[in-house]
Amino acid sequence: MIVDPYVALLGGLGLLVLLVAWVPLVTRELPLSLPLVCIALGAVVFALPEGGSALHPADWLTPTERMTELVVLIALTGCGLRIDERPGVRRWSSTWWLLSVTMPLCIAAGYGVGTLLLGLPPATAMLLGAVLAPTDPVLAADVQVGPPRSGPGGDVRFALTSEAGLNDGLAFPFTWLAIGLALNGSTGGPWTWDWLLVDVVWQLAAGAGIGYGVGRLLGWLVFGRDDRVVLSATRDGFVAVGVTFISYAAAELAHGYGFIAVFAAAVVLRRAERTHEGDYVVHLHHFIEQIERLLMMVLLVLFGGSLVGGLLDALTWPGAVGALLMVFLVRPLTGLLALLPTRQHRREAAVTAFFGIRGVGSFYYLAFAAGHAAFPELKAVWSVVGFTVLVSVVVHGIASTPVMRWLDRTLYQPETERRQAVRQTE
Structure with missing residues (x-):
């Protein structure tokens, strides 16, 4: 029987939508995660003779990037909306230390893996370090804080949520550095000053400043005083999508980093909701979370297909060792080092350092850079990144539920009970 491809596509999308709702219920008590199920599903489907041809992302750079x-x-919008903690130097100290210490050290380690283990040229090695450094906001949902107004959820969840919200944007300057090396061949020359002043200083400042300004403006439009005209009166969840696209477009038009602007706008919008009665921000978060899960599932099914379609063909033993070092050694050690000056308990610091999840953002930066410059031996980088993401999804996905429950049981719940007992005696 011949099946119309359009009908098959609709049926497949319908199945995916149902799985988005059903799989988390099934895996709630199991050492599994929704991303792991999606990847396995994609690998099985594309491995079947009737599954179609699996696609290598390097052959479809623009679709992969977009x-x-x-x-x-x-x-990023979901991350910003779910953070209840007010931004500040002391309140976000774990975040700042992870961004200023762990991320640069991970980039340096990735560069070392590329040059020493894989023999990559400097530009390609720098790109490998840049794309493997950020903690992914898409695949880290199981170790992040809950919906708005659900409480902080502990320092680990807060640190991982805020870190993921910011360091995806902070990987951009180093991606541009890799592009500059590929185009110019050395670190000398006027282009390095352009990189420092434009790609580092201006684009970071523009992204943060425009995100803050857009967040304040949209906060007034959404949570204004007159309930007859404010957007919160509509109860429409897709307002969150508008916030995402407007903040991103405004930053990009000003040649700033859109990722940083989106997260900043969402955090500021969350703060504006503090003066508004009702639960509209919770509604916004639920809507954006559902879209995120659906898009993530489609993307990870395609990733699973790429695994059986040649993504790992260029993976060598040194590349596999380098990926394992990044996941199991570099991130945990640099994370622990960064958290030494903070007030995190040693168990919190260990868990925070361990869950440096690599994922969708790495493929974005890799596709973005490949579209702007020619990098030697890039196939090897695609394979190393694909293997790193696969290892991260498997290991962190299996470990997230039991580890976070252990942390809640041994640290957060006793502390909560102690505080309640103190309040009762006062």
Whole structure:
């Protein structure tokens, strides 16, 4: 029987939508995660003779870049909306230390893996370090804080949520550095000053400043005083999508980093909701979370297909060792080092350092860079990144539920009970 491809596509999408709702219920008590199920599903489907041809993302750079960019943008809005903690130097100290210490050290380690283990040229090695450094906001949902007004959820969840919200944007300057090396061949020359002043200083400042300004403006439009005209009166969840796209477009038009602007706008919008009665921000978060899960599932099914379609063909033993070092050694050690000056308990610091999840953002930066410059031996980088993401999804996906429950049981719940007992005696 011949099946119309359009009908098959609709049926497949319908099945995916149902799985988005059903799989988390099934895996709630199991050492599994929705991303792991999606990847396995994609691998099985594309391995079948009737499953169609699996696609290597390097052969479809523009679709890969746009699809991964979209899901990261949606995830960043979700991260910003769910953070209850007011931004500040002391309140966000764990975040600042992770961004200023762990991320640069991970980039340096990735560069070392590329040059020493894989023998990559400097530009390609720098790109490998840049794409493997950020903690992914898409695949880290199981170790992040809950919906708005659900409480902080502990320092681990807060640190991982805020870190994921910011370091995807902070990987951009180093991606541009890799592009500059590929185009110019050395670190000398006027282009390095352009990189420092434009790609580092201006684009970071423009992204943060425009995100803050857009967040304040949209906060007034959404949570204004006159309930007859404010957007919160509509109860429409897709307002969150508008916030995402407007903040991103405004930053990009000003040549700033849109990822940072989106997260900043969502955090500021969350703060504006503090003066508004009702639960509209919770409604916004639920809507954006559902979109994120659906987009993530589609993307990870395609990733699973790429695994059986040649993504790992260029993986060598040194590349596999390098990926394992990044996941199991570099991130945990640099994370622990960064958290030494903070007030995190040693168990919290260990868990925070371990869950440096790599994912969708790495593929975005890789596709973005490949579209702007020619990098030697890039096939090897695609394979190393694909293997790193696969290892991260499997290991962190299996470990997230039991580890976070252990942390809640041994640290957070006793502390909560102690505080309640103190209040009762006062």
